[in-house]
Amino acid sequence: MDILMYENPFSLHNRLNTLQPRKITQKFVNDINYEINRFINGEIANIESKITTLQTSTVQYISIKARKKLLKAISNVNNSILNANSVINVINNDIRLTPAVRRSGDRITCLTPFATSLTVNLTKVSSGVVNPNTVEKSIQIFIKNLQELKIRLDKIYSQVSANSNTAIHTVPHFELKNFVGHNLFKTNHDKKDNNNYIDSSKAKYSYLQKYEVPPFWVIIKTLELGSVLKLMYGLNTAILDKVVLDMGLTPSEKHILFNSTKIIIDLRNHCAHFGLVNRFRTKHHIKINTDLINKLNLRTKSDGNSHYEIRLFDTLQVLAQFTSLHEVSSLFKEFFMAPDCLIDPKLLMRLLDRMGNDNFLNWCSF
Numbered sequence: 128m129d130i131l132m133y134e135n136p137f138s139l140h141n142r143l144n145t146l147q148p149r150k151i152t153q154k155f156v157n158d159i160n161y162e163i164n165r166f167i168n169g170e171i172a173n174i175e176s177k178i179t180t181l182q183t184s185t186v187q188y189i190s191i192k193a194r195k196k197l198l199k200a201i202s203n204v205n206n207s208i209l210n211a212n213s214v215i216n217v218i219n220n221d222i223r224l225t226p227a228v229r230r231s232g233d234r235i236t237c238l239t240p241f242a243t244s245l246t247v248n249l250t251k252v253s254s255g256v257v258n259p260n261t262v263e264k265s266i267q268i269f270i271k272n273l274q275e276l277k278i279r280l281d282k283i284y285s286q287v288s289a290n291s292n293t294a295i296h297t298v299p300h301f302e303l304k305n306f307v308g309h310n311l312f313k314t315n316h317d318k319k320d321n322n323n324y325i326d327s328s329k330a331k332y333s334y335l336q337k338y339e340v341p342p343f344w345v346i347i348k349t350l351e352l353g354s355v356l357k358l359m360y361g362l363n364t365a366i367l368d369k370v371v372l373d374m375g376l377t378p379s380e381k382h383i384l385f386n387s388t389k390i391i392i393d394l395r396n397h398c399a400h401f402g403l404v405n406r407f408r409t410k411h412h413i414k415i416n417t418d419l420i421n422k423l424n425l426r427t428k429s430d431g432n433s434h435y436e437i438r439l440f441d442t443l444q445v446l447a448q449f450t451s452l453h454e455v456s457s458l459f460k461e462f463f464m465a466p467d468c469l470i471d472p473k474l475l476m477r478l479l480d481r482m483g484n485d486n487f488l489n490w491c492s493f
Contacts, residue, residue, distance in 0.1 A: 154432070160236050167238055167283060168236075168238060168239050170279060170283055171238075171239055171240075171241060171283065172239075173279075174241070174276060174279055174280065174283075175241065175242065175243070177272075177276055178243060178245050178276075181245060181247060181269075181272070181273075182243075182245065182246055182247065184247060184248075184269070185247075185248045185249075185250055186247050186248065186249055186250070186265075186266065186269055187249075187250055187265070187266075193266050194249065196266075196270060197247075197249070197266060197269065197270060198249075200270045200273040200274065200277075201245055201246075201247060201273065203273075203277055204245050204273050204276055204277050204280065205244045205245055207277050207280040207281060207284065208241045208244055208245070208280060209244075210280075210284055211240075211241060211280055211283050211284045212240045212241055214284060215238045215239075215240045216240065218238055219237045219238055219240075222236075222237050222238075223237070245273075324346075325340065325341060325346065328341070328346065328349045329341075331349075332349060335349075352388070352391070352392045352395060353392060356385070356388050356389065356392065359384075359385070359388070360385070367381060368381070370384075371384050374448075374449055375448065375449065376448075380418070382416060382418065383416060383418055383419050383422065386414075386415065386416040386419050387419065387445045387446075387448060387449070389413050390409055390413060390415075390437070390442055390445050391442075391445065391446055393409050393410055393413055393442075394407060394409075394442050394446070404439060405439065405478065405481065405482050406481070407438065407439045407442065407482075408436050408437070408438055409435070409436055409437050409442065410436075411435055411436060412435075413435065414433045414434065414435055415427050415433075415434040415435055415436075415437060417434065419445070420434060423441065423444045423445065423448075425437050425441045425444065425445075426438070426441060426483065427441075437483070438481075438482055438483030439482040439483050440479075440482055440483030440484040440489070440490070441483050441484075442483075443455060443493060447493055451493075452493035453493065455490075455493050456490065456491050456492065456493045459487070459490045459491050460491050463475065463487065475487065
């Protein structure tokens with residue numbers, strides 16, 4: 128339940144830090160360029176225009192309370208600008224150290240820091256000159272605009288910071304109760320259902336009702352595998368390393384755990400929807416990691432840029448990294464080696480080949 132245990136693995140900072148000279152591809156550079164230009168520089172330009180508009184405004188106030196509230200809101204925005212700029216400078220330093228792609232010589236585009244901070248003129252309005260209620264309303268609207276501006280700045284900060292938890296944790300609208308209400312915890316059984324995931328689960332599982340906020344070790348039993356994977360992606364590095372070790376891998380192999388989990392989820396969904404398991408193929412969009420291929424000697428298809436599609440045998444090899452498949456081996460031995468087995472040996476080889484490996488002994492050795 129502690130939001131500080133999660134990070135944003137897709138932040139620009141983390142993605143840039145994964146770049147290695149031998150692994151840089153033109154597509155990766157293009158993806159980063161697109162993300163920076165579309166989501167970061169574009170948003171910065173949008174916010175700069177808002178700041179320019181606000182700086183030409185003259186805010187009228189009638190009370191010390193309104194003045195203090197307004198100045199505090201402006202100060203918060205300026206602090207957010209400073210925070211965003213400090214992280215942007217770190218990102219730009221990473222970008223400058225990133226080797227160019229030799230094929231084209233293109234470098235990743237640097238982020239444009241904010242050029243100015245927000246300043247607004249304050250003028251006092253004498254009573255009787257302007258309707259006080261009108262002035263108070265205009266100030267409330269102005270402060271609301273500043274709050275919206277700060278939210279957008281914090282969004283940028285979370286995109287580029289090494290650990291976006293700092294930004295999320297210090298922003299009031301990202302309190303823990305809002306995190307629990309995140310889309311990840313929303314029920315997908317009824318689009319009209321606005322309850323968060325915990326409320327929905329309490330109604331479904333009676334053993335959860337004794338908890339006001341169920342502990343994670345209880346609620347995780349109700350999560351779908353896809354949601355568990357999303358949570359795993361966001362785990363703090365130190366916590367994730369412990370999870371990876373607990374799964375029998377090394378911290379440097381966490382990408383193998385992620386890729387393996389995607390493959391296992393695909394197999395689980397195929398079985399859950401009554402698909403014929405002997406015809407199983409991982410979906411085309413699930414790319415098979417090269418390190419995982421080399422580790423387990425997987426047979427895949429390739430489009431020249433990436434590897435995809437493994438069959439049942441190789442999928443079981445992926446699963447066997449984390450659990451015993453003795454029952455699968457026993458099933459093959461009992462069925463195909465039984466005296467009354469009527470399957471022709473040639474037909475059996477064709478069936479096994481379709482499932483990913485035509486050697487019967489390999490199916491008996493999981």
